Amino acid sequence: MEIVKPYYSLITPGQIAGWTPDKQQQLAASAVALINQRADGHMFTYASDEIVPFLQGAHAAAVVAPDGNELWAFGKLFPWHVATTLDGLHPVTRSAQGQIPGVVELGALAVHPNKERQGLAHRIVAALVGQYHALYPPDIPLVAVVVNDNLASHQLFSHLPGCRPIDPNQLPIDILDGWKPPSTVFRLTG
Numbered sequence: 111m112e113i114v115k116p117y118y119s120l121i122t123p124g125q126i127a128g129w130t131p132d133k134q135q136q137l138a139a140s141a142v143a144l145i146n147q148r149a150d151g152h153m154f155t156y157a158s159d160e161i162v163p164f165l166q167g168a169h170a171a172a173v174v175a176p177d178g179n180e181l182w183a184f185g186k187l188f189p190w191h192v193a194t195t196l197d198g199l200h201p202v203t204r205s206a207q208g209q210i211p212g213v214v215e216l217g218a219l220a221v222h223p224n225k226e227r228q229g230l231a232h233r234i235v236a237a238l239v240g241q242y243h244a245l246y247p248p249d250i251p252l253v254a255v256v257v258n259d260n261l262a263s264h265q266l267f268s269h270l271p272g273c274r275p276i277d278p279n280q281l282p283i284d285i286l287d288g289w290k291p292p293s294t295v296f297r298l299t300g
């Protein structure tokens with residue numbers, strides 16, 4: 111019987127949260143390298159220490175090679191609280207702080223350049239949408255900010271069932287404050 115090896119492994123937010131601190135640090139370093147490589151004015155760039163809280167708080171998902179040694183795709187959920195600023199990138203979960211955010215943003219979505227157009231972004235988005243439903247009440251908008259010249263990302267979000275562009279002024283928090291490139295806000299749920 112031929113054993114077919116998996117093509118990739120999806121690591122869920124809950125699995126990442128259960129990893130040892132060392133393993134989380136390694137993933138944070140790989141995620142930062144991938145995000146910063148792919149940012150190209152479409153995303154914020156990060157330092158590893160800024161990513162670790164998202165891993166610990168079950169707010170990030172990853173796709174890795176079947177042997178686990180290479181990061182192929184990454185994304186995270188960022189809960190915007192009224193007091194959140196662009197300098198304060200520390201996610202606070204409801205269970206940890208008893209606070210409920212005004213908006214949750216799916217972002218820092220990056221796929222390895224050799225692994226594009228193979229559905230990996232779709233897998234990350236599906237995992238993060240699932241985690242959003244597990245953590246937050248459905249009346250909190252789940253959104254993604256897409257720079258208008260980012261064709262691949264526009265394709266991704268405009269083809270997701272139920273996902274549509276919204277007027278960002280409808281949101282309770284100005285999530286575009288401080289963000290310069292002309293962008294579209296997609297609402298994924300609700």
Ligand SMILES: CC(C)(COP(=O)(O)OP(=O)(O)OC[C@H]1O[C@@H](n2cnc3c(N)ncnc32)[C@H](O)[C@@H]1OP(=O)(O)O)[C@@H](O)C(=O)NCCC(=O)NCCS
Pocket residue numbers: 148149152153218219220221222225226227228229230231232233254255256257260261262263265266269270
């Ligand atoms: C945007 C990005 C995450 C898409 O990742 P991906 O794994 O290639 O996406 P998927 O294979 O899941 O495909 C998603 C959709 O986008 C489309 N797509 C992907 N790359 C595309 C491209 N270069 N041009 C046009 N459409 C593209 C796919 O055909 C697919 O369409 P479908 O939903 O109708 O099937 C990836 O290109 C990337 O990392 N870009 C750089 C970082 C970035 O821009 N991140 C997003 C910030 S909002």
